[in-house]
Amino acid sequence: MIQLKNFQQDVVDKLLEFIAPEYGINNLTIKAPTGAGKTIMLLSWIDEYIRSTGDNIAFVWFTPGAGELEEQSQDKANSFSSIKAQSVDDALLNGFERGSATFINYERVVGKKSKAMLTDSERDNLVDKIEKAFQEDRHFIVIIDEAHRNDTNKAREIISRFKASKTVRVSATIDDPNTPDIMEFYEVLEESVIASGLITKAVVVNEEIDISLDEDEFAILFDAAEKKRQQIVASYIDNGVTGINPLVLVQLPDESTPDLSLRIEKYIQETMNKTYEDGKLGIWLSEQKRNVIDVNKLDNKVEYLIIKQAIATGWDAPRAKILVKIRENMGEQFTVQTLGRIRRMPQPWIGHYNVDVLDNAYLYTFDTDFLNGVFAQGAAVAPTPLLNLKDRAKSLKLTSERVINYDEVLNEKMILNNIYEGLKKRFNFTDDLEENYLILKNQGYTLGNEIKTTFKQGRFDVLANADRLQDRERYVKANYQDNRIDLLHAFHELDRVIHLPVSKVEAMLKRFFLWRGYSLVTSILKLDANEWTAFILNNWRALREEFRKIDVAQAIQGSLDLDNIQKNDFTIPLTERYTYNPKLPDTKMVQTNAYQEYTTASIAVRPSIVERLMERWLEEHAEIVDFVYKNGDKGPKYFSLVYSTNGGVSHFYPDFIIQMKNGDIYIIETKGGEDVKGRDKNIDSYAPAKYEALKKYAATYDIKWAFVRDMNEELFYLNSGEWVDEMVADKWQPIIKLFKSIEEENRMSEN
Missing domain, CATH: 3.40.50.300 (P-loop containing nucleotide triphosphate hydrolases)
Structure with a gap:
């Protein structure tokens, strides 16, 4: 099975959510940069849907004419065992069978007169095959590849023949139609595709x-x-x-x-x-x-x-x-x-x-x-052109940490046992499964064989007052087979914090909560198939939060005692390339940066506001700063530390290495802070584990350090005690205090 990147799995999850009959929108537009692997994402979605449901469905995939794209897509589809991939010529012979995916080149059906174009009799035959599929109660899902290129009356006419229950449009250039009630828009950010490699x-x-x-x-x-x-x-x-x-x-x-x-x-x-x-x-x-x-x-x-x-x-x-x-x-x-x-x-x-x-x-x-x-x-x-390292930054030397063998990670059995022990400790579970049932019920978990859903009820005069509608609850009987798509969505949400493939997530949840006629060492509940289905669908959000807490706890513990680390000498690369905004007026040289010719135009394109604020603050205090190195985010040439999670080990790359004029070296990691309403902007759930890893490293090598976050466009730091999510005043201190002693030394020397 193809291992999808995180952003690709997000797209598959979105498509699985979208394809559910109860999903209110029937048209989805996906904008993804060229090279994001949209063909693999779409095929993974089709394969998983066909493999996991008994739906009487056929997929039809329209591709643009140039480049034989439909043949490329069909060839890739043949590597997915659940998909019956075929061309339009195959469809003319065999029709649109259940579980099929038919790849149609636009030029065959709406192009100019050519040898490749369908004859009138073939077009009639195609329409007959579509009608036969309808007679067999089959419904169609249509995919329109490079949708912007063939939005013509002829194209719309042939597409309308399929009476698609759901339509997905994909393109690298399509814009948001801003019609959320009719068509949903989902964008894959280029940054996530670059980060994936x-x-x-x-x-x-x-x-x-x-x-x-x-x-x-x-x-x-x-x-x-x-x-x-x-x-x-x-x-x-x-x-x-x-x-x-x-x-x-x-x-x-x-x-x-x-x-x-x-x-x-x-x-x-x-x-x-x-x-x-x-x-x-x-x-x-x-x-x-x-x-x-x-x-x-x-x-x-x-x-x-x-x-x-x-x-x-x-x-x-x-x-x-x-x-x-x-x-x-x-x-x-x-x-x-x-x-x-x-x-x-x-x-x-x-x-x-x-x-x-x-x-x-x-x-x-x-x-x-x-x-x-x-x-x-x-x-x-x-x-930028390749920038040369300034002479004064060439002497810096640190010890960088890397994993010796990246494959030597915690195995699936250890992951399962860690989660089980974490749940057992959290809820005080016992070997009495009936007692465990009551414990979870008293903790607010929904149990039984019905799925709780919500709907709106009430009256409003204008659309702006629609939020006055009241939420009502409705319960429907769970069915292990009928709710497969909903379960898949839940498994995908959970695999992000468990670090296991979807199939293993499902197996783990069954070991914990499904009754097989006998008790396992890791059994927590004894639910039948429909009760288990209802339990997962009603409580996956709460379970995800529990699993995340267990994962972070394992990460913090692992960061304190981790073997299998290789230690290498690190020096700043002699040349480096950064991005910049060539249209930015009034750019200035950044005198504190470690590289020659580095300008404010590079600071301006940093995606993180806290990074921009940090670089600008250091430049404003150039009298105490010798040089600032902005670290890379992947690869052995950059400075890295190692931390562990329940799923294995990972590298992390602190954002800044700063040498002060008094010789002190600081390692700084930045994270999102709080917005004006006090909401947490930090999206890194492993910040506590990284914090512990940097704290341990700093103590070992006698290096100064801090985690820095922003609030109201001001910077605050934490470098003592345990990680604190809330930016409370007695924990997170103004950034100036981190360098206060250096400023005082500098003033004394001037006097």
């Missing part, structure tokens, strides 16, 4: 272009692109990455003249000595295709592939790392899919290599309109 950390624009080289744009762009390609090849070798031949995409304007492609072909073949005959040059245009078979495979010989925008949507070639965007006469508008072709990491199971040249994608172009679109849509956040 599926796409590059950034897109670097026109790096190391030598404008003195030649007046010929081709020479300038292709010289820079080839140098970068050779750097990537060398870096793969240096880092032991084999079987990947980096690809340069050369994109022509869609409306370009034939002469332009001829000129580019001539330049690449005659000047760069990469030809069709030696297999290093390929071309994929509607009127001309050469060396395109298996061009997307990682070790394919083609080094340069000439394309137009049309291939860009949906086409998948993870080895593509560089895009040369050619202009002709007038500029061309940027589309997100264009850069999506070069943003995929070639080995998603590995993710980022934590090597700068390999973890970025590269764009070379003089097309001003195109570049303006890139920055306007945030598709390239303009990474």
Whole structure:
């Protein structure tokens, strides 16, 4: 089974929730960056739904015409055992069977007259197959891939034939329709996809272009692109990455003249000595295709592939790392899919290599309109050039912690036992299962064989007064089979804090609460299947909170006594690349940063307000600060500590390492604080465990430290005693007190 990333599992959970018949909305729009793995997410959802329910359902998946995307999707679907994947031609023969997923290229049903398009008799046959499915009480769920591209009357007409009970639209560029009563909008944030390692950390624009080289744009762009390609090849070798031949995409304007492609072909073949005959040059245009078979495979010989925008949507070639965007006469508008072709990491199971040249994608172009679109849509956040470390920061040395063997983690049996012992201690459970039943009932847990639901009742005159409606409770009989989708949703919510796959979560809950005719060592209740179903659905939120507390408690304990740690010398990397806002006016050099040429434009794009406030505060107090290093968040080249959870061990990367002018070194981790209404903005449930890990490290190595949070745009710190969630005044102190002694020393020396 494919192991989904956290954000991908969130999408699957959302789709499972959405597909339930009682869910009030029948249209869902999902916006996900190119490279997020939307095909795998959708297939995982379809597979889980078919596998877990007895629903009489068929899925129909519409894909855009270019790039043979429907074949790519169908091939991937064949790896899921529960899905009967088929093409529209298969559907014409076999119909829309129960549990099937039919992949239909728009060009087959709504395109211009072509050999690929369905004949009139085939269209009639397709309609007959749809009607036959209706006669067998089958209902359809329709998926519209790259929905923005084929929103035409013809497309809507064929889609309407399926009378879909639910419709899912997916795209990298679709906007929120702002019609929540009709269509729900769900967005996958690009930051979460980058953090998962599926796409590059950034897109670097026109790096190391030598404008003195030649007046010929081709020479300038292709010289820079080839140098970068050779750097990537060398870096793969240096880092032991084999079987990947980096690809340069050369994109022509869609409306370009034939002469332009001829000129580019001539330049690449005659000047760069990469030809069709030696297999290093390929071309994929509607009127001309050469060396395109298996061009997307990682070790394919083609080094340069000439394309137009049309291939860009949906086409998948993870080895593509560089895009040369050619202009002709007038500029061309940027589309997100264009850069999506070069943003995929070639080995998603590995993710980022934590090597700068390999973890970025590269764009070379003089097309001003195109570049303006890139920055306007945030598709390239303009990474800085490589910044050099200042001399005064080169002597810093710390001890970094890493896990020796990441696979040596707590096994499933230990996880289960830890949770059982935690529940037993929390509720004072005994071996008497009837007594345990009363204990939970007295603690407010809902028991019995009915599921409690709520509905609104009352009257309102205008929509603004709808909140005056009263909540009423309604109870319905639970059924183990009929409530499978609801149970799956609950299991997915629980697996986030248990660190086990869904199937293991279900097995654990059955061991605890389901009666099998005999008692287990870990039995807590003796419920039948329907009572167990009702118990889980009524109480999963309360159980999740209990499991989370147990997990955090294990994390704190584990952080105090953890073996299997490797200790390495850490020095600040000699070069680093940060992102920045190229449009920001009045940027200034940050004198306290450890790197030369680091500016306030990089501080401005930090996603966390507490990080921005911290950097600015330190710059405002430059008289006491020697240098500030903003640590990375993944990989062995950055400073890391180790902490444990009930599910195993994890690294964490403190945000800042600060050396003061008196020689003191501070390690600072920032977390969200409280908003103006006193609500907690810290979303990291493992903050207490990380706090203990940093406290232990600081005591071991005699380093100063603190956790810093924000409230009302002011900074407060905690570095003594136990972690405290609430930012109470006697615990969380103003940041100035953390450095007060240094300020006093500084004033005395001035006097």
